[in-house]
Amino acid sequence: MESKVLLIYGEVLPPYHHIEKIIKKYYQHYRKDKDMNKEFQDDSYYEVWIEERYTGVCERKKRNYIPTVPVKKEFLARFINIFRALKGNIYLCNTKHEHPIVEIQGTEYEGYCFYLDNGTEKVIFYDTHWMTVEANEDTEKILRQLISS
Numbered sequence: 001m002e003s004k005v006l007l008i009y010g011e012v013l014p015p016y017h018h019i020e021k022i023i024k025k026y027y028q029h030y031r032k033d034k035d036m037n038k039e040f041q042d043d044s045y046y047e048v049w050i051e052e053r054y055t056g057v058c059e060r061k062k063r064n065y066i067p068t069v070p071v072k073k074e075f076l077a078r079f080i081n082i083f084r085a086l087k088g089n090i091y092l093c094n095t096k097h098e099h100p101i102v103e104i105q106g107t108e109y110e111g112y113c114f115y116l117d118n119g120t121e122k123v124i125f126y127d128t129h130w131m132t133v134e135a136n137e138d139t140e141k142i143l144r145q146l147i148s149s
Helices: 016-036 073-084 128-132 137-148
Strands: 002-010 045-054 068-072 089-098 101-104 107-116 122-126
Touching: 002 073, 002 122, 016 045, 016 068, 016 073, 045 073, 068 073, 073 089, 089 122
Parallel strands: 002 045
Antiparallel strands: 002 089, 045 068, 089 107, 101 107, 107 122
């Protein structure tokens, strides 16, 4: 089963119970196909990891795990559109990723870089722990440049 990452990010994200409900529905389709077909093969499904990156100011409870769900390849577009109808930005990504490091005023910060499924673009996040550094105009300018690039 090939793996994909459904990246959901933004200041406003769908509630966890909405995500769980969608996962449960698609997992039931997978179980039904597997139980009804003795010659069932996983290669007609993607294993979709649902990665959430909250970029808002208020706190959001974090999960201790990354939910995964098998999605039939022919239903992947429909699956993605369900999430697009909810709150947040949605991108389909490869499981390949990087951990770029940036230095701001002598302090190094590790980021997380997702490769979009189109193979040419990336989305990069630097965890919010940079906010513990005393912010000044130079720090904000550097972060704006990082975000724009």
